[in-house]
Amino acid sequence: MSAVIIIALVFAAIGAGGGWYVSGMGDETAPPQQAASATTSTPADSTESAADPSSSPAVAPRPSGLVASGYVVARRQATVSAEITGRIREILFEEGTQVEAGQVLARLDDTRARLTLEELRARLSSSRSRIGSLSAQLDEARIVLERAQRLAENNIGSEAAVTSAQAQVDSLEAQIRTARADVSAAEVQVRSQEDLVDRHVVRAPFAGVVIAKNAQIGEILSPASAGGGFTRTGVATLVDMASLEIEVDVNEGQIQRVSPGQRVEAVLDAYPDWDIPSHVEAIIPTADRSRATIQVRVAFDERDNRILPDMAARVTFLERE
Structure with missing residues (x-):
């Protein structure tokens, strides 16, 4: 029994010593805890420091101005x-x-048109050949006329022969004029048919x-x-990709902030990080009564294959400084 009491007293003494050691260590670490709380208890100071431009990296500001949305369209x-x-x-x-x-x-398919063209060309060739034939007959008739006139002057031939020869010459000259007119008409028909054949392309x-x-x-x-x-x-x-531009609708109350030639920054929804230099090409001189808007055309300052018709776009009309 006495041994048990002695062991209990020993453990009690050890526990008392451990408690004294722990309390002593707590007193030594107290000052550092107070210093940490002193440095973290001023959140206002840290906020002001973050807001100070001199203590934060510079960020490029976005351009300010009237913003409108529209679509890429082609003028041609x-x-x-x-x-x-x-x-x-x-x-x-x-x-x-x-x-x-x-x-x-x-x-x-121009098969029928070409067949008709061949027929008209054949007619034209025939008309030209007829002119040659009539011309040869006219030359002969003029020789006959001259002979009849000489005979009549020498009282060998009759006036009736001269009259007949003259009539033959006049008739052949008239036929040649008609044939030449036919050739001109045939040439027009050929050109017309050639144009019709070409219209099949x-x-x-x-x-x-x-x-x-x-x-x-x-x-x-x-x-x-x-x-x-x-x-x-x-x-x-x-x-025509060279004619691409942006059409936007601007509210009537804001149209005074837009002027021809004004610098514009355009951004396509497909490429939100790509700022495209542009300018106001024209302000359409009429308003949409139902929407109270005025259409503005914005032209690109540079061309790029990424710009496609009907793309959605957002434009910022840069304010003049």
Whole structure:
């Protein structure tokens, strides 16, 4: 029993010593805790320091000014077609093809037109040959006339022979004039038919890029038709990429902040980090009554293949300093 009491007293003494050691260590670490709280208890000072421009890196400010949204449009865009109705025989392009002005895009079936052209050329050749034949007859008739006149002067021939020879000459001259008129008419018909044959060829009216292929081989092309089924009104949609610009609508109350030639910064939704230098090309001199807006055309200062028709864009009209 006494041994148990002695062991208990020993453990009690050890516990008292450990407590004294721990309390002593706590007193020594107290001053550092007070210093940390002193440095962190001034959040206002740290906020002011962060707000100070001299203590933070410089950030380029965004340009200020009137902001408007719009779309990229082309000033020159056309649905290319033929002037006649016909079946498409050949197509010489695909979407995205860069074409030059006058380049052949498609051909229609011109078999009948060429047959008619050959017939008219044959008629023209026949008319020219007839002129040659009549000219030879006229030369002979003039010789006969001269002979009859000499005989009549020498009282050998009759006046009736002279009159008949003169009538033959006059008749042949009239026939030659008619034949020459026929030749002129035939030449006009040939040129007209050649033009008709040429109209079976569809050419690009200006240089640009084909953005849509609207027809296929075998379909009927009819510019006067409403389309549908196998009938097409055009073979391609052509855009002049050099004519791309942005059209935006500006509120009537803000239009006084926009002027022709004003510097503009354009940003495409597809490339939000690309600032495109631009300028105000024109302010359309009419307002939209239903929306109370005025249309403004913005032209790009630089061209880039990334700019495409119908892209959404946001423009900032930079304020004049």
